[in-house]
Amino acid sequence: MLAILEDIARRLSGRDISWRVGGSAAAAYHGADLLPDDLDIFAGEADAGRIAELLGGRPPERFRSPQLVSIRTVARIGGITVDAICGLSASRPGLPDPAPLGEPPEILPHQPFRSSASGLPMMGVSALSRLYRALGREDRIAQILAAAPISEALGRPPCLGVDVGGVLCRLHLKEGRLPATPEGGAAALVAMPDVHVVMHTVLKPFFGDRIHIISKAEPAVRPLIAAWLWQSGLAEAIGLVPERVHFTETLAEKAVIARQLGLTHMIDDRFEVLARMPFLQLAVLFADPGLPPPTAPGIAVNIRHAGSWPEAAGLVAMDDGGAGDAT
Numbered sequence: 533m534l535a536i537l538e539d540i541a542r543r544l545s546g547r548d549i550s551w552r553v554g555g556s557a558a559a560a561y562h563g564a565d566l567l568p569d570d571l572d573i574f575a576g577e578a579d580a581g582r583i584a585e586l587l588g589g590r591p592p593e594r595f596r597s598p599q600l601v602s603i604r605t606v607a608r609i610g611g612i613t614v615d616a617i618c619g620l621s622a623s624r625p626g627l628p629d630p631a632p633l634g635e636p637p638e639i640l641p642h643q644p645f646r647s648s649a650s651g652l653p654m655m656g657v658s659a660l661s662r663l664y665r666a667l668g669r670e671d672r673i674a675q676i677l678a679a680a681p682i683s684e685a686l687g688r689p690p691c692l693g694v695d696v697g698g699v700l701c702r703l704h705l706k707e708g709r710l711p712a713t714p715e716g717g718a719a720a721l722v723a724m725p726d727v728h729v730v731m732h733t734v735l736k737p738f739f740g741d742r743i744h745i746i747s748k749a750e751p752a753v754r755p756l757i758a759a760w761l762w763q764s765g766l767a768e769a770i771g772l773v774p775e776r777v778h779f780t781e782t783l784a785e786k787a788v789i790a791r792q793l794g795l796t797h798m799i800d801d802r803f804e805v806l807a808r809m810p811f812l813q814l815a816v817l818f819a820d821p822g823l824p825p826p827t828a829p830g831i832a833v834n835i836r837h838a839g840s841w842p843e844a845a846g847l848v849a850m851d852d853g854g855a856g857d858a859t
Contacts, residue, residue: 536610540573541652543586550633551575551583554617554655554663560810561654561834564675567807570613574632574655577603577619587614599623599666600630622666630666632659690813691795692739692848693786696747696757698801699818700727700766721760726841732769734845743770744793745777746786754779784808797848799838806835816844 537553544551552558555572575583580592580603589607595617602620606613622629632655655663657676664672697703701721735743749757758777761767778789787808790798796813800806806815815835838844 536571536612536614537652539609540571540587540614544573544583547582547586549575549579549582551579552632552653552655552659554632554660555615558655558660559672559676562657562660562676563811564672565808565810566675570615572615572617574620575616575618576633580605580616580618583616583618587616589614589616592618596623599627599668620663628662628666630663632663688794688796689742690739690797691742691744691793692735693744693746693790693793693795693798693800695786695798695800695802695805695818696745696749699799700724700745701760701764721756721764723764723766724841728764728766728769730841730845731766735848736770738848739797741771741776743772743776744795745772746780746789746798747778748780748783748786799844799848803835810834814848816847818844 537557540553552574553561553571554574555570556564556566556568557571560566560568573583584590584592584605584607587605587607587609589605592603592605595602595604599622600620601623603618605616605618607616608614617632620630620632660676661673664670664676694700701723703721731743745761747754747757757779758774761772761777766772778793780786780789783802783805786800786805790809791811795809797815798806798809798812799816799818801818803817806812806817809815812834817835817837819837819839836847838847
């Protein structure tokens with residue numbers, strides 16, 4: 533999904549077009565608990581024709597609702613509908629003016645967009661609030677204002693959360709039964725390729741003592757996981773202490789713990805887990821080597837896919853880079 537946003541940035545940046553990513557994708561960037569299934573970008577009326585050409589969209593058409601008027605072009609990029617809304621304004625005097633280009637964009641500077649020449653210009657909170665107020669969506673404004681945005685994560689010390697099953701290791705049970713002791717259970721857990729060396733040589737220097745293990749596990753399995761972390765040498769490799777091992781009853785609880793810990797990064801093999809964490813600077817969706825990338829509906833602006841531990845480390849530990857002008 534990030535590739536679609538990067539593609540749009542490459543097509544529009546450097547062409548003297550002032551534009552913003554708005555709508556639900558921008559709301560998710562600012563921390564709202566949303567999973568958009570399309571993209572809205574905003575620009576000036578004079579740029580509608582060029583945007584339609586650059587995005588391969590339909591010819592621009594005038595659109596009018598009871599609240600707003602605009603010129604729109606719709607494109608399909610990577611299977612996602614991209615709605616370019618140009619020259620948006622109130623439909624009549626006295627209605628709230630959305631003014632989507634009325635303030636500088638908030639440039640998304642962290643690593644997923646470093647390949648874009650100018651970064652990704654996100655509509656700021658105040659501009660986004662004006663837009664939703666013009667649409668009568670006070671509920672969406674409340675969501676955004678109550679959330680912890682990615683921009684906050686960018687200013688915090690890096691803090692990593694890592695899932696266990698399917699990420700750090702796999703579970704191999706004989707005859708489908710759990711071993712009788714934690715020690716026996718630890719032997720049934722098999723480390724993912726390269727996990728020890730990557731965690732020790734790349735992620736430990738980057739995150740220091742801010743690496744947490746967060747796993748949804750049944751009570752009977754938790755002692756097995758804890759035993760494996762220490763018996764396998766992984767705990768020693770990353771300086772792990774028991775206080776930084778967290779177990780949950782449900783997948784949804786992972787997001788709660790991630791907020792409480794102030795995570796900036798998370799590695800998990802479940803899209804539905806990472807989709808609940810729009811406040812992260814970067815979320816890595818991990819899949820076993822040799823398997824195709826997981827697919828899921830919707831767009832999460834901070835999720836990247838990695839098929840191996842070296843690939844995951846390359847995404848997570850990449851230096852944050854600033855972005856240039858987004859016009």
